[in-house]
Amino acid sequence: MWLKKIKSKDLICLAILLIIGAFIYHRWLSFSVFTSGDWWFSFKENLISASYPNAYGLWGGALLWKYPYFFLEGVFGLLGFASNVAEKFIVFWQIAFLTPIAGYLFVKKIAKSQLAGFIGSLVFAYNTYFLSIDTQGHELLTVAFTWGTLALLSFIYLLESKKKFYIPATSLLLFITAFYDLRSLYVVIGVMFLYFIYSQLILEKTWKSNLKNHFINYFLVGALLFGLSLYWLLPVLNLHSLSNNEFLIRSLFGSEFYNIQNSITLFYPFWTGKEPTWLYLQKIPMSFWLYPLLAFSALIVERKNKRLAFFGLLAVLGIFLTKQEGAPFGFVYKWFYLHLPGFNAFREASKFDFVTLIAYSVLIAIFSERLVNYFKNIKIKKILFLALCAFPLINAIPLLTGDINTLFIPKKIPSNFENLSRFIQKDPSYSRVLGINQSNSYIYSTDNHTEIDLSNGIRHVWGTDLLSFDPEDMKRNEGQRLTDYLSTDEGRRLVSQISVGYLVLYVVDKPTNQNLRRDTGKNIAYFEKSLSGISYLEKTNTNFTNLVVYKNLSFKPHLYLTKERETLKKDIPFEKVYFKEINPEQYEIQFNNVKGKTYLNFSELYENGWEIHIGKFNWQSVFLSKNYSLLDSDHYQTDIRYNGFIIDTAEVCSVYKCTKNSDGSSNFQATLYFKAESYLYLGLILTGITLLGSVFSLIYLKRKDE
Amino acid sequence: MNKKILIAVVLLLSWLVFSAVYFYSKSNITVVQEFYTDSALTHSIYSEILKSEKVTGDFKASENYLGQVLVRFYNYDRINSDSVIFRIKEKNSSDWLYQNIYKTDQFIPNALFTFGFPIIPDSRGKEYYFEIESVAGIPEDAITLSPQKPTIGVIYQFPKKELIKNTSVLGEFLSSKLKYTQINRDLLINFITYLDFIMLLTVIEFVFLKELLKLKLKHAIYVYFLALGLLLLISSLILFSIKKNNYAETLIIVSYFLLSLGIFTLLLTIKNRKS
Numbered sequence: 014m015w016l017k018k019i020k021s022k023d024l025i026c027l028a029i030l031l032i033i034g035a036f037i038y039h040r041w042l043s044f045s046v047f048t049s050g051d052w053w054f055s056f057k058e059n060l061i062s063a064s065y066p067n068a069y070g071l072w073g074g075a076l077l078w079k080y081p082y083f084f085l086e087g088v089f090g091l092l093g094f095a096s097n098v099a100e101k102f103i104v105f106w107q108i109a110f111l112t113p114i115a116g117y118l119f120v121k122k123i124a125k126s127q128l129a130g131f132i133g134s135l136v137f138a139y140n141t142y143f144l145s146i147d148t149q150g151h152e153l154l155t156v157a158f159t160w161g162t163l164a165l166l167s168f169i170y171l172l173e174s175k176k177k178f179y180i181p182a183t184s185l186l187l188f189i190t191a192f193y194d195l196r197s198l199y200v201v202i203g204v205m206f207l208y209f210i211y212s213q214l215i216l217e218k219t220w221k222s223n224l225k226n227h228f229i230n231y232f233l234v235g236a237l238l239f240g241l242s243l244y245w246l247l248p249v250l251n252l253h254s255l256s257n258n259e260f261l262i263r264s265l266f267g268s269e270f271y272n273i274q275n276s277i278t279l280f281y282p283f284w285t286g287k288e289p290t291w292l293y294l295q296k297i298p299m300s301f302w303l304y305p306l307l308a309f310s311a312l313i314v315e316r317k318n319k320r321l322a323f324f325g326l327l328a329v330l331g332i333f334l335t336k337q338e339g340a341p342f343g344f345v346y347k348w349f350y351l352h353l354p355g356f357n358a359f360r361e362a363s364k365f366d367f368v369t370l371i372a373y374s375v376l377i378a379i380f381s382e383r384l385v386n387y388f389k390n391i392k393i394k395k396i397l398f399l400a401l402c403a404f405p406l407i408n409a410i411p412l413l414t415g416d417i418n419t420l421f422i423p424k425k426i427p428s429n430f431e432n433l434s435r436f437i438q439k440d441p442s443y444s445r446v447l448g449i450n451q452s453n454s455y456i457y458s459t460d461n462h463t464e465i466d467l468s469n470g471i472r473h474v475w476g477t478d479l480l481s482f483d484p485e486d487m488k489r490n491e492g493q494r495l496t497d498y499l500s501t502d503e504g505r506r507l508v509s510q511i512s513v514g515y516l517v518l519y520v521v522d523k524p525t526n527q528n529l530r531r532d533t534g535k536n537i538a539y540f541e542k543s544l545s546g547i548s549y550l551e552k553t554n555t556n557f558t559n560l561v562v563y564k565n566l567s568f569k570p571h572l573y574l575t576k577e578r579e580t581l582k583k584d585i586p587f588e589k590v591y592f593k594e595i596n597p598e599q600y601e602i603q604f605n606n607v608k609g610k611t612y613l614n615f616s617e618l619y620e621n622g623w624e625i626h627i628g629k630f631n632w633q634s635v636f637l638s639k640n641y642s643l644l645d646s647d648h649y650q651t652d653i654r655y656n657g658f659i660i661d662t663a664e665v666c667s668v669y670k671c672t673k674n675s676d677g678s679s680n681f682q683a684t685l686y687f688k689a690e691s692y693l694y695l696g697l698i699l700t701g702i703t704l705l706g707s708v709f710s711l712i713y714l715k716r717k718d719e
Numbered sequence: 720m721n722k723k724i725l726i727a728v729v730l731l732l733s734w735l736v737f738s739a740v741y742f743y744s745k746s747n748i749t750v751v752q753e754f755y756t757d758s759a760l761t762h763s764i765y766s767e768i769l770k771s772e773k774v775t776g777d778f779k780a781s782e783n784y785l786g787q788v789l790v791r792f793y794n795y796d797r798i799n800s801d802s803v804i805f806r807i808k809e810k811n812s813s814d815w816l817y818q819n820i821y822k823t824d825q826f827i828p829n830a831l832f833t834f835g836f837p838i839i840p841d842s843r844g845k846e847y848y849f850e851i852e853s854v855a856g857i858p859e860d861a862i863t864l865s866p867q868k869p870t871i872g873v874i875y876q877f878p879k880k881e882l883i884k885n886t887s888v889l890g891e892f893l894s895s896k897l898k899y900t901q902i903n904r905d906l907l908i909n910f911i912t913y914l915d916f917i918m919l920l921t922v923i924e925f926v927f928l929k930e931l932l933k934l935k936l937k938h939a940i941y942v943y944f945l946a947l948g949l950l951l952l953i954s955s956l957i958l959f960s961i962k963k964n965n966y967a968e969t970l971i972i973v974s975y976f977l978l979s980l981g982i983f984t985l986l987l988t989i990k991n992r993k994s
Binding site for chain 1: 827960
């Protein structure tokens with residue numbers, strides 16, 4: 014039905030854009046493996062385990078907004094596919110095909126011309142910002158801005174047509190934008206708000222015309238989006254990490270790379286025309302000065318299109334923001350960063366390139382159309398049109414030739430990683446895998462076998478500054494420090510207390526020649542020699558070609574009991590406790606034959622939200638019952654920032670039901686749970702209801718309109 | 720003057736200026752680059768270059784005014800703390816013509832690094848030997864030669880004064896420039912980019928000039944702000960290209976303000992038109 018409404022000229026334009034996309038991104042059309050920078054390969058087990066909703070952990074807390082993305086990946090995992098398949102559907106092919114389509118639809122809507130839509134789409138899809146960040150594995154930003162553009166388009170339709178159908182449509186598109194990258198949502202909503210104001214002040218007859226109607230529509234879009242965001246808002250509010258998390262307390266970065274020249278020419282500072290050179294500022298090629306020239310010329314020649322001034326305004330705003338602390342008025346960005354709510358998520362200004370980009374796409378497209386139509390000679394028109402198309406397409410040449418390398422060149426999964434993944438997954442009990450020198454391009458982590466990096470853990474997770482790293486001399490001696498530390502008693506205790514079952518040492522990069530080893534400043538022979546002398550490590554007979562796996566003989570389980578507080582300073586004997594992991598946020602524990610004070614140790618990073626309930630457990634009661642858990646004062650942080658609980662049997666049994674044994678000891682059942690998970694479940698239910706409501710209302714309103 | 724002739728003259732001048740600036744901005748226009756095959760490397764290292772290890776090479780200079788040796792390195796995508804010593808001398812001579820120490824943290828992965836030295840005016844036909852020695856390279860903190868080709872090259876820097884004064888030097892320069900320009904994919908892409916740029920620029924200028932000469936100057940004020948802003952933007956482009964960065968930056972800021980002013984006055988015009 015809707016297809017019939019699209020004009021044949023539109024279909025031709027879209028088909029050509031898709032062909033161009035397929036041509037440029039031809040390497041992404043297979044299910045090959047691509048890894049580079051922050052883009053990693055995950056085995057299906059990892060995708061499945063990451064798709065479980067976790068309020069705790071790496072993707073919990075402040076990054077919980079990303080959950081629907083992991084859920085989508087998990088669906089592919091459940092179907093038996095690894096990330097090389099999932100990423101194509103939910104990321105790569107969207108960049109190749111949806112980005113130009115979104116650009117086309119948006120620009121065409123504003124310019125009301127297929128020719129303008131086509132050129133605008135090329136400007137939008139093949140800019141140096143998207144292309145550069147895509148080499149570094151920041152594809153989700155590109156996809157988020159693509160969906161954000163469609164949301165913006167839907168919003169413009171809403172203001173213009175006042176059709177209710179566009180309310181759920183806009184909210185759903187914003188919801189998708191948000192789960193690909195929340196920062197993009199911030200930028201898109203900002204643009205939307207400005208358009209709303211502009212539309213009211215400039216496009217409407219008077220500023221009051223339709224104000225109430227528009228305001229209600231705007232409010233409804235916001236309300237639906239709020240409902241769709243509850244899955245992360247509720248737990249994050251419970252964790253108090255909305256405004257106070259590690260991503261929002263970082264200082265400004267890279268001000269020396271951003272300036273008005275780069276902003277106005279829409280030239281990403283590290284773009285070389287081949288592989289970007291990160292943190293090495295590049296000279297702006299002369300041809301990029303055509304961007305502002307073409308864009309701002311549109312404002313001179315086009316006088317009928319009232320919306321155009323908005324995009325001019327957006328362009329100067331985008332330029333102002335993306336220059337970060339560069340002149341003029343460089344202090345403004347810092348002021349925004351420190352005082353404007355949410356702005357501290359933008360520690361470098363490049364995300365605002367989208368604002369300039371969307372504005373330039375429209376302006377350049379409109380001027381290009383005027384330019385082509387200025388001439389009457391068909392041949393000149395054709396040549397000019399091709400020249401205007403070639404202008405943004407030149408940026409995509411390195412993708413076509415492969416000179417851009419990075420994420421555009423297929424890789425092969427080193428066989429040893431597959432073998433390692435199989436070997437580790439064979440072990441049914443919980444244990445961590447400690448990487449000593451491995452780079453993180455290939456993820457085999459699951460809930461049962463979490464992968465951690467020794468050096469990163471020591472510096473950022475366990476927080477004990479165990480190796481006393483000297484930042485000046487860190488790299489050179491890191492390998493030596495790590496192995497020296499592992500050979501100490503304290504090192505052994507640390508490895509045990511973090512429930513490490515296996516240690517992995519990466520030996521050589523061959524045969525794939527990828528950068529799989531992390532630089533530690535020491536060669537492999539040194540590592541092998543040092544580790545072979547450590548008594549609690551046993552080299553396994555895995556015979557993997559490129560890596561060596563050691564088994565930790567002093568392993569301590571995920572949950573265990575001690576008679577005194579666990580410490581790194583001395584060996585504390587431990588007892589096993591029977592427990593069952595219901596999910597990573599809920600553990601049923603059976604305490605048998607306990608008396609007096611007992612210490613329950615849980616090898617997960619300390620968070621206030623970890624609580625213990627004695628007796629039968631259900632998530633609803635976490636909200637509804639007061640004093641559902643043991644006292645907070647009985648929950649403490651161990652030497653390595655993990656969780657410890659004091660279980661005073663007499664106190665517990667005076668309040669809760671216990672079974673007394675003949676020797677005076679007691680048995681009782683408890684549940685260890687992460688409180689924010691209950692808010693996550695509630696949020697997911699509410700988001701699910703809103704999602705269903707939005708989809709049904711979308712279908713209903715569409716049919717009603719027709 | 721006939722309007723058509725005037726437009727043609729302006730466009731021709733503009734084409735000449737922008738083409739000159741374009742090529743000048745691409746590389747120093749008075750230099751000639753010559754690349755060698757890897758056989759010029761008498762000792763090459765494609766693994767980490769460790770302390771005291773040397774990459775050595777020799778070559779015969781084809782032109783006068785030898786001024787730089789280019790070597791393509793790879794830094795393993797990490798910042799290395801090592802330094803290298805570059806030395807150059809005439810082959811079979813015992814005295815080094817030049818030597819200097821370079822920090823490897825400035826080496827861009829797979830890019831040619833330029834070792835500059837005082838220009839040798841009479842280099843043609845002479846054989847030179849150079850070496851690059853690691854000062855403190857250790858495993859996983861060292862650079863290597865890049866596998867990308869070409870690995871080795873030299874630059875002849877013809878002095879501008881000589882080119883202007885001496886026609887034989889100019890002839891020599893032009894013929895060597897032509898001789899050493901490699902016809903490859905990069906050159907083709909650069910040429911297409913140039914053609915596209917110069918063509919679009921010329922067309923834009925043509926359209927604006929034609930409209931301007933119609934002498935219908937009853938435009939709204941925002942048009943003047945925008946036009947002036949664009950004019951300054953173009954001027955700043957020229958200044959950037961001839962490396963007058965401070966002036967260019969000032970000009971671009973003024974241009975930004977004029978463009979912003981133009982947009983605000985355009986908004987006012989639309990608002991007034993509406994009321």
